[in-house]
Amino acid sequence: MSNITQSRLLAELNTILRFSGLLTGEAVKSRAATFWDNSPMRAKALLRPSSVEQLQQCMRLCHAARQVIVPLGGNTSLAEGTAASADDMVLSLERLNQIEQIDTVSQTVTVQAGVVLQALHEALAAQNWVFPVDLGARGSCTLGGMLATNAGGFGVLVHGMMRTQVLGLEVVLADGSLLSSMHGFLKNNSGYDLKQLFIGSEGTLGIITRAILRIKPALAGRASALLGVERFEQVCELLKHLQSGSGLSAFEVMWPSFWRLNTGEYSSHQSPLAGEHNFYVLLECQASSQAAAEAACCSALEAAFNDGLLQDAVIAQSMAEAQSLWAIREAYEAEQKRFKQIWGFDVSLRIADMQRFAQLLEERLKRLSAAIYLSVYGHLADGNLHLILGGNPPLPETHTVEEVVYQCLAEFGGSISAEHGVGLEKKPWLHLTRNANELHWMRQLKQLFDPHGLLNPGKIFDSEPA
């Protein structure tokens, strides 16, 4: 296989990376395995190139040595997408962290893959512009990782996922060659749109190094409201109603199971709504000023109330009130306190199927074990539900629980991953969402771009069908 010995490979990498760019031994172990797991990172070495040219040189060398590379972004994967063994080299672009250009006329930003999302938000905010993708891990996730996993978040219903923001992309392939499509405009029908292949491919087809992304003018006004709604059909009707010119920018739906958990005895939050409801909707409207956002939100909700679409509503009267509403949606302390075992799922399905799915799943889980609590919430407009399953032992095996969830989902034609990717964790279930021919062509593409299987191998799917 390899014409190069391991010691020579490390020595040559060390030269390319000028020593400080290559970590081995204790320097690797001193890092955490992942954001969620404090055990020592496992890797033969951690490569930290400071330029794309350095990365290309490393990749050429590793390609010649048939050395497996596991690319790492902010290390916050929720799907074991960056798991590495002691034989792998882990690649971090943490030193490729420059915002190269903010062009407010062309409405683009040129970034290196190692830029942390929050750093981009802050640089743009200083000029009254925004990058419209935002998510909980903003302080650690990198744009390269977000591109490799096609990250989503709260603004997808208006702005789309990462894929929609990408105008230009630069990728280093498994053999070290550069595939650059760094265009800076929205429309470009000049042959195949190669960059689409790499977005969302979880580092298995190439290493994303730079990108040109869309930016948008910042809107000064944001109004948040929390609604209590009786029937699922009304939730959907409300969404449609609010999409009609109200500046709707977020529409989060929480089932009572979620609400009771996160405003109940294990939680520090209290429900600002009197009484119980079958659905809780947390929404945000944006406009050019705070007054305009509040006016648009109020008038839309007034009309919805008159149409009988909602039972109760509170509109945040201050930033602090808005934050306390969103804090309930983003809470996770109650489940941590109440349950020894927690399973999280990130699934998508047609909006029209969501309520039937939630009901059917609850029945099936009850049949499996009375000890499992199912909490349901999510980005309804995106067809995306998050499921938190919690319980205290004795409990069924993880595989059994996953089987019940994913089997139920498959009956509705849903997807096992909405925004978190597949990684290692969801690989056993991928066949429920993607058919044999789709998996065949995924393997063909992997074979085409990475014939030796060196880039993040074993993630998403195995190179041979099971």
Add this chain to the structure above:
Amino acid sequence: MSNITQSRLLAELNTILRFSGLLTGEAVKSRAATFWDNSPMRAKALLRPSSVEQLQQCMRLCHAARQVIVPLGGNTSLAEGTAASADDMVLSLERLNQIEQIDTVSQTVTVQAGVVLQALHEALAAQNWVFPVDLGARGSCTLGGMLATNAGGFGVLVHGMMRTQVLGLEVVLADGSLLSSMHGFLKNNSGYDLKQLFIGSEGTLGIITRAILRIKPALAGRASALLGVERFEQVCELLKHLQSGSGLSAFEVMWPSFWRLNTGEYSSHQSPLAGEHNFYVLLECQASSQAAAEAACCSALEAAFNDGLLQDAVIAQSMAEAQSLWAIREAYEAEQKRFKQIWGFDVSLRIADMQRFAQLLEERLKRLSAAIYLSVYGHLADGNLHLILGGNPPLPETHTVEEVVYQCLAEFGGSISAEHGVGLEKKPWLHLTRNANELHWMRQLKQLFDPHGLLNPGKIFDSEPA
């Protein structure tokens, strides 16, 4: 190559397509070559399957016989994307024209590829929903063709191109196998997003047969305004200003060369603005009611006027006035009357480069021939300019004119095709926009999905590098 004689191939296709689905001889010739060219269509046969299964059977047979297939949508390609020879079989999905499902809860529509855009618009309008892509050829273009070419149009700045609307896609490959990814939700990070490969690949990788597309609630209010602006920087500032919560849905910019031509002596239109301006901006704002759209438009323009961003403005006071403004933007009679020779270009480049490009190109064209008139306009927010070059003989050769335009564009890193695709027409210039490594990987993908080169061969690029 082939184990099947031509006569047997036609006989078997005839059986599969139950006679009425297969046209040959005079029945083919009675059709026009394209929407723009009334000469007889050239093809060995025209295949018109009435089901995906029939199409698969035809493709299997043609694959075995190594028969070239040229897929046809509404036949309005502006880039010779469907040119066929007498040895080719042309494939039309005109009988696969069902809107299978409108799901206003999931906000999706399931369509067959042969559905004409206008038919979809009408079916949705009846339920107060819209499909957000619209373009001039709406009465003839099919959704399959629009997907194969990633069509754009007027609403791209808000809604994106066809690619952004696609949730699910079904494709028949060169060998007749079915690659179905008919998912009906916005977020789906379950492995490679295969459908992206086929969108915009101009029928060279597979035949798009069905799709699940996003739909949106219709907005009842639309306000149009025409502005006169002095400097290009102000045009860009205006765009940013109007993107900040005004419901901006279209932002078209016309250079004086366009305006003089289309409101002058050869035109039936008159400029509603007094005096001349360096830039003309035609914009539209949408809102939930006509009053709200007009109020948002007026207040945004008032603020812009107070900020010194515009010299003059007219806001349409009725539907008829709005239509007469848009009629100028969509006019093409003046160029037809005035010029014997017209060359059209559809290019994209960074917004910040547009004015310098327009000026430099004008200088270069003047140097080439004093007889060439350059008219510039386009979807500025999308980075997309249309160029109309007109003149009366004696004139330079087409190739020489194209060379001047595309060479100038290449200096700004622009794209030779924003929304019209490459087809045959732009193939000689593709290397100016896409680098050698990009072209290499395009060929690799073509080889992977269509190893015998049977699907629309010779379009976009040649199978071997020149």
